[in-house]
Amino acid sequence: MKIRVKLFAMLRERAGTGDAFQEIPEGSTVKDLWDKLRRDHAGLSGVEMKLLYAVNSEYVALDHRLADGDEVAFIPPVSGG
Amino acid sequence: MKIRVKLFAMLRERAGTGDAFQEIPEGSTVKDLWDKLRRDHAGLSGVEMKLLYAVNSEYVALDHRLADGDEVAFIPPVSGG
Amino acid sequence: MYRLTDKPIELNELLAFVGDPAAGAAATFIGTTRDNNEGRSILSLDYEAYPGMAEQEMARLGEEAEEKWQITRMAMVHRIGNVPIGEASVIIAVSAPHRDDAFKACRYAIDELKKRVPIWKKETYRGGEVWIGSQTGERFTTPPTIGS
């Protein structure tokens, strides 16, 4: 499946990109995608902060199953205001 | 004693004046002044709303004793905002 | 800044007054004149104040707010005279390092203003007018005016 990955703030800086496509196997979850990103980007492997996850702009749980064409956002602790 | 009397809003309209001088005897209280005003102005005699009283711009009780030159305000229920 | 004015209140002026590089939050309250009250259509609104004492009471409740919360600055301006429908009759602005203080102080200020600052509102309807706060059981329209 082809997934669009959005990274923000510190995650974006650590990965060196905020917007990329990833190929992942059928049936993958948000967690599978995150594990893959951490393997691919050394800068993400040390991330320990609590993240939130959004698929197509809706918050989801880490075990949410992805579909082809999904946009997945990894959301570090927000600090707007 | 010469006292300056300030009346506002409905009291002012009922008395026909908002700013006047009154001569009252030495030792008079705010209540004495109010009783005199009610005798002088038919429009004030029927006033039943709860008033507040200020002498020289400070809220006082009805039995506050007046001094020559005081400015006494009769304050109907406020409705600013 | 505690002031009465017979001109439109300039919110930006209040905000400039309370603005401060150390204050991260500002809360404001804007009271506007409505076109109706309890189902009756309002034609016009007039405010009267006791000048001097009104500003003094506003400043006093500002000081009380400063004792209760950590605020940077407060501004409060009330309009008097005729206020066209939909325009601001009162604006309060409060700045503070943190929003909780700004909100609470702003709320306190408008609540206390309505309780004790000597200002009165008169609503004019078709066929009558009422000094708000002074209504009696008799449901008067225009009260008789007695010469002094």
Added chain:
Amino acid sequence: MYRLTDKPIELNELLAFVGDPAAGAAATFIGTTRDNNEGRSILSLDYEAYPGMAEQEMARLGEEAEEKWQITRMAMVHRIGNVPIGEASVIIAVSAPHRDDAFKACRYAIDELKKRVPIWKKETYRGGEVWIGSQTGERFTTPPTIGS
């Protein structure tokens, strides 16, 4: 009106949007960038957002406020990109027939925005920068950037 902008936020635009002859009260919150945080002098501030989702979450919490309180209209604009010290990073305006609803809905909106709208602030100090919210125990300055 739920919006991101990279230009100065115009409070008057928000107030015009929420203004209504039936609404007697408007509460606003203005968050401004401060020149310091926990004793450190801030040189500059930058905000980043997840466009699309940020506006959607703002609109959602506006709808929640409408369910909880009787409000007339809400407007919420957050600035992104570099925000000079002392300028507004966020403004929320809420109109309502009565002030209690306006205050509560405005407070709810800023509290919830800070909890869940996907926007991030980066503070730059002399010698380092920090994404607020993402600080770790190690007290990093500029994090290493790894190429993709």
